Amino acid sequence: MHDRGGWPTDAPIDRSEHELADWEVLMDSLVGALGQEGVMNVDELRRGIEGMPPNEYETAAYYERWLYSVEAILTEKGVLAPGELDARLET
């Protein structure tokens, strides 16, 4: 799904732009800090994104894909316990 070069599409290029929201800057910065600490690298980030279910990949916003990947990779590595973040959000 991520390998998009040459895919047929009639979609025009939407040139509207948006300034990054605080949470997006935070997400980007978290990934950088995880890389700096040697916890998770950019290849793992990309691999995590590529592992998204196709319909989620298509509809998620850019930094939502990063969030998905970081959660998946850190859970895989045992840094996060399954459901740990959900539990925190519910409290």
Added chain:
Amino acid sequence: MSLHDHDHRDHDHPHEPLTTGGEPVAAARVRALVDLLVEKGVVGRDDVRQRIDWLVSRSPSGGARLVARSWVDPEFRQRLLADTRAAAFELDLDPGPSPVVIALENTETVHHMVVCTLCSCYPKALLGPPPDWYKDFPYRSRAVSEPRAVLEEFGVHLDADVELRVVDSTADIRYLVIPQRPSGTEALREDELAALVTRDSMIGVAIPAVPSPAAS
């Protein structure tokens, strides 16, 4: 992660589902994730803050300075093309974490355009964060297979005798397009030249223009 049911055929940017507060659901989740990881000692709060400061300080002005200097100083231009990271350090610019940055020189006969079809690789230290369209599917799909049509959408018409080189950055190298200096700019200072160099011209989807007299 929650999703939404309506389709996206009527617009191109995927959007985040909204809470009543107007922020997407993901926002709170990201903040909670950061808090959790900081509490666990996985990352330091200060490290995250430093990165935030770095990211928000990024803009196309770094790239524009490199281009403007290359327009007025032919020897700098050669150094820029030979080793772009070193040339950035000469101007006290941060070229970013990529081990190699390569400047692609546009000429009368060659025009470069950069894309990352697989994700969104981009020289953000020198250009700031990439625009949404660069990260979205239509550009990633069409830039490699119908680049001239994409350029027309951006308002750029290339003559048939100009060779169009599309660069798909798939690995560790980051690419920066060095657009041609517009004619009629002989009297401009270097900082005035830098103001002509747009972010889009350093991606390769725009050509710097001379400001009309009314604008000065």
Added chain:
Amino acid sequence: MYQRGQEVRVAARQHEGHHRTPAYLKGKQGTVTRVHASFLNPETHAYGKDGLPEQALYLVSFAQSDVWPEYHGDAADRLYVDVFEHWLGEAG
């Protein structure tokens, strides 16, 4: 192993899992235009391995008309892509 100006062909193989050779390029023939340094192998680095040994990386240039059967541009237009050595073979 490959040199500037050398004709190479991108491997046409399938690869399960993370890799950075775009599908549209597989099986295509091009010319090495730059010999980059070597870098960690993303195919293993993406799975918690150290990514060693580093793999040589090349900027390979392709005629657009060789890549896309119905390319509607100029005959001289080209596509440049960074490809790792283990995805390349000698062409010809």
